[in-house]
Amino acid sequence: MTEKLFYNDPYLTQCEAEVKDIINKDGKILVVLDRTPFYPEGGGQPSDRGELNGIRVLHVYEEDNVIYHQVEKAVEDKIVLCKIDFHRRFDHMQQHSGEHLLSGAIFKLYNGNNKGFHLGEDYVTIDIDIDGMTEEMLRTAEDEVNSYIYKNREICTYVVSKEESKNFPMRKQINVDEDVRVVEAKDMDCCPCCGTHVLRTGEIGIIKIIKSERYKGMTRIYLNCGIRVLKDFQNKQNIISNLNRHLSSDENNLLERVENQSLEIEKLTKELKSLKKIIAESEAKNIIKAENSKVILRKYEDKSFEDIELIAAALSSKNFILILSSLKENKILFMNDSHSDISCGKLFKENIKVFNGKGGGNAKRAQGSFENKQDLINFSQFLNRSLTENN
Known part of the structure; x- marks a missing residue:
């Protein structure tokens, strides 16, 4: 059995410990100590990381009251200096304590029960057994939980028997017979928990709900606490400042400025599409005038694949076979709008890979893309030769 120092003092960053065992299991090196400051993964909280005599501790877990430290390489000394990554530990303490308070x-406001908790690298999630919590409900809960933080009250932990636990106002039922660890912030929250927590609510700093979504008949809430909220605010502030400079605006008028620009872009996009269609129709007329063959082979250096599709649309119902290439995007369009029984898709499937291309289609239309311009040109010429030979 490993003595769990993190329960006696969650702020303990280092200590000496005796190596009781070293195990090689499934290609991993596991170290067992007589005592440890390292919190093992459990209760929705990830494990601590750190070092044993300078050797990296990658993961920590517990089985049968024994805590196993997965290390980067074998430990040679009998007595080791344990150092935890306290930045990671304190982040987990802030997130876990914040999750409890929220x-x-x-529970206090809506009688909603926490049915799931996950502490991830980027955010925390909790699953509340209320289907579709509204934005107003979430904002009210966010204001309530942050008021708890401002009171800076003590967060206490107790190890009690199942019978003694009945004296605590717990929001979760206990389904175990052995002693249970209770975490309580008086008049705010009380529940069984095996995780590490801050000593006072003020250390959480702030809690911010990021978003919510419906999940299996419940509401999944995404949140962050403490230093994570500060970093998120700094990132968003940087984005807003850059947008203000780019749009010559300030944050109070930024949304209106963006909306106006979006409307202008939408208007210009419609005008551009209309002009492109006119240009495509003009190109189609020039092709019809210049061509004597039913097979039209064209390659364009400055047109996108969307442009050549517009040209193809303008040539539809004109009894042509089209081989149109966009050298700008290394893409090809092959269409059979004639009475010929040539299958576009079959020709692609049987030959395009030889030219380092990929694509496909049906009897009347196929399209493909190529690694380089020359492969595209070679394939388009191959298609033209194949059609000439068949006719």
């Missing part, structure tokens, strides 16, 4: 606020 769950307590939602």
Whole structure:
């Protein structure tokens, strides 16, 4: 059994410990200590990381009251200096304590129960057994939980028997017979928990709900606490400042400026599409005038694949076979709008890979893309030869 120092003092960053065992299991090196400051993964909280005598601790987990430290390489000394990554530990303490308080606020306000908790690298999620919490409900809960933080009250932990636990106002039922660890912030939240927590609510700093979504008949809430909220605010502030400079605006008028620009872009996009269609129709007329063959072979250096599709549309119902290439995007369009029984898709399937291309289609239309311009040109010439030979 490993002595769990992280429960006695969650702020302990280092200590000496005796190596009791070293195990090689499934290609991993596991170290067992007589005592440890490293929190093992459990209860929705990831494990601590750090070092044993300078050797990296990659993961920590517990089985049968024994804590296993997965290390980068074997430990040679009998006595080791354990150092935890306290930045990671404190982040987890902020997130876990914040999650408790938010769950307590939602339970108090709406009688909603926390049915799931995950502490990830980027955000925390909780699943509340209320189907479709509204934005107003979430904002009210967010205001309530942050009021708990501002009170800077003590967060206490107790190890009690199942019978003694009945004296605590817990929002979760206990389904175990052995002693249970209770985490309580008086008049805010109280529930069984095996994780590490801050000593006072003020250390959480702030809690921000990021978003919510419906999940299996419940509401999944995404949130962050403490330093994560500060970093997120700094990132968003940087984005807003850059947008202000780019749009010559300020944050109060930024949304209106963006909306106006979006409307202008939408208008210009429609005008551009209309002009492109006119240009495509003009190109189609020139092709019809210049061509004597039913097979039209054209390659364009400055037109996109969308442009050549417009040209093809303008040539539809004109009894042509089209081989149109966009050298700008290394793409080809092959269409049979004639009475010929040539299958576009079959020709692609049987030959395009020889030219380092990929694509396909049906009897009347096929399209493909190529690694380089020359492969595209070679394939288009191959298609033209094949059609000439068949006719």
